[in-house]
Amino acid sequence: MKILFCGEAFPEARTRLAALLPDDEILAFPPDKLGAHVAEADVVVPLVSRVDEAFIRQGTFGLVQQYGVGLETVDIEAATRNGVMVARIPSEESGNAASVAEHAVLLMLMLSRRWNEIVRTQKQGVQATWGSPPGQALPGKTVCIVGLGGVGRELARRLAGFGARIITVDDHPGRTVPGVEIARSFSLAGLHEALAEADYVALCINYTPDRFRLIGAKEIAAMKNGVFIVNVARGGLLDPDALLSSLKSGHIAGAGLDVFWEEPVDMTHPVFRENVIATPHIAGVTDVSYEGIARAFAENIRRYKAGETPLYLANAPARLRTAGPGLTEA
Structure with a gap:
């Protein structure tokens, strides 16, 4: 084959x-x-x-x-x-969800501890003041997890260990994470209300065409000043022009991106001149x-x-164009 x-x-x-x-x-x-x-x-x-x-x-x-x-x-x-x-292949079935969630935490920590500023100072050979720059820590901060699927649940489990306050936005708002306290749960209709509470926004939701640029200028305007955004889901969820504008204004303090509006992404795009930590779609690698x-x-x-039905199908054709023994072929 x-x-x-x-x-x-x-x-x-x-x-x-x-x-x-x-x-x-x-x-x-x-x-x-x-x-x-x-x-x-x-x-x-x-x-x-x-x-x-x-x-x-x-x-x-x-x-x-x-x-x-x-x-x-x-x-x-x-x-x-x-x-x-x-x-x-569902992310929780393969260990992929755990890996992506771990990467999301990495991006949050790098943004929190002002990693770009540290690296820039080192590259310039500037003698930085010892003990600078000061960062911020996760305990007590509110993280809005958008999408409580496999990755979202794994991220919630990890953030609980940091003492973060967790709120969620999900198309199945009744979903929970066993052993993890969720401070507030919102449906997608309550996205703006949830974003207004967040110190960090983590995009973990499945991408569908109706969610193209789910986070755009209006959604960013609903966020508090100084928020961090992390996207480990799909690039189409986040409007790059709105992101750039808000980074330049300082409304968004920084962004951690593992996925992009086009892939491979053009690293000369002006968004990468702002406080952005970019990784090449490796969260699950x-x-x-x-x-x-x-x-x-x-x-x-x-x-x-073997002519058996594959697992985790996203469709169910009435008749199959090509099939092994035991499956109905067109």
């Missing part, structure tokens, strides 16, 4: 899969070379590349299997129409998450080859 990665990023993923799937061929090409190879693929791994109807019709593959959670670049309706199954994702991915490939 040929498994086509739509991009050459995350090479460790392919290395781990090769060890788990020794009888299968794993291919990877940059987006501009995919057209020449999609026809030979049995399984497509989108990563951050667009899998639309035109792309689907170029091949005969029967499964789009994401190496992780995000399916925002996949036209699921088109896949369903064409009899192609689409599957993801750890030994723990790679191991968990690889195992779950390999299990789905095994199920697909």
Whole structure:
């Protein structure tokens, strides 16, 4: 079976899969070379590349299997129409949620302790005053976690250990985190009210088209002065122009970004001249998450080859374009 990665990023993923799937061929090409190879693929791994109807019709593959959670670049309706199954790997099932939450805490701490200022002073060779700059600590600060899915719950567990006051915004406002005190819970309709309380805003919510720029100028205006924003979900949730304006004015004290409005992002963008800590979409790139994702991915490939229904499907085509024994084929 040929498994086509739509991009050459995350090479460790392919290395781990090769060890788990020794009888299968794993291919990877940059987006501009995919057209020449999609026809030979049995399984497509989108990563951050667009899998639309035109792309689907170029091949005969029967499964789009994401190496992780995000399916925002996949036209699921088109896949369903064409009899192609689409599957993801839930973050809590793989250890990915724990890794992303850990990274969110890292970004919060770096912003709190004025990391950019420390690094800038060191690079300039300036003799800084010993014991400077002063930072702020998390105990007693209010963190608004937007999205209480796998990553949000893992982040809440970690922040509780720091003594932070946790409030949440979620499309399922009744969700809780066992063993963690949530000071206040809001629905998405109460987003502005929640943002007004926050010293830190952590974006952990799943991205869908209706959440494009969920955090824009109006939402930022609802935040208190000096707030920090951390985005470890998807770049489309945060309006970069509104972010830049608020960083320049000082309304937002700093931003920690692991995801961006375009990827790979242009690091000459003016937002990076402000107090922004940027990491290259690596929040979930750890030994723990790679191991968990690889195992779950390999299990789905095994199920697909055996004609069994893959786990964690995002759609349910009535008939399948390509199927193994035991599945209904179109």
